[in-house]
Amino acid sequence: MHAHGTGRTPAAVPRRNTADRAALPAQASAGHRAGAADAPSLLALQRSAGNAAVTWMVQRALGGQSGAHGRRQGTPVQRSIVYAPGAGWARTNLPPDRFAALLERVSGEKAGSTFSIPYQKLYDDLQASSIETVVAEGQVSQGARAHFDPSIDGDGGTLRITQPEPNPSAAQLREFAATVTHEMQHALDSVTGRFKSQEKPQTMKERRISTELRAFGREAAAALKLALGDSYDKSQGKLSTILKGIPGDRITDERRQLAYEFHMLDSYNAKTPGKALDAFDGTLEVKRSKLLERVAGYLYQYELVTAIPTSGEALKWLRGKPEVVKKGLEEGIALFHSQRPQLRVGEAAAPQVPAPVG
């Protein structure tokens, strides 16, 4: 099922319920901890169950001081991203330095000068977590390229990816990276407990809308960064103008619009904190809004409403949920702001985005 018309965006992908985790190869999480293990019976259990609850028990047994969130003292390097057997493409290409090399080969651009991998920080944070994220490979429903399934207890989960088709174009790789960034934000929310009780007074379903709003902000920033580079120069004009001029093979129309909306929401929120949604009263057209279209789809998908709402109704729903605006939209805006290309200050030479390739 997808609720809002853009079949290839991550937003169109129904969140699978956690029953899907059972399909994961059982060794996936066991292999990771085996080297450090001195709790053989739990490991055996973990090997057969392969789930997060057991991982948590193993961590406790190995000396985690405060349960799932406790980092073991004296553990030099934590590696919490685990590749499931069969995730060969991801193991080879998903780590940010590897993906950068892939994109360099295809685009002829140079990592660090015209682009950087937008999920680098998320990847590092997930690696450093005490909670495991399993990367699995295979068909993700609805033709999407990546999808995060949180574990039952909301700690960690599985990032499922569909590898890009053979010989992908630079545009396809950029699309893929923006989607992965969105899903890794969900993974980070999961390992940092954003689905859990400390997020009250939001209901669980409202938390899911909030996590989407955060992921949208990060995704929009990622798409923009891949399209434009890490920074832009004043001489290029205002960001809202620059956005409109980015060639179509560098950013899709959907993400261009989403980035534009986040940029406008950001300026409204900066003007009057807490009033981001006022952007829809003037600057942003409700009917054209990709953000509201996506929210409408998720409201239906998570059964917060009984029929697919219009964008206007989605806006009304958000206006009635100040906690979702605060924890979801405003955090999404902040993520967009900090992760998008930044205005260069000073005299530094402007790295030019090269002419479109292929």
Ligand SMILES: [Zn+2]
């Ligand atoms: Zn999402």
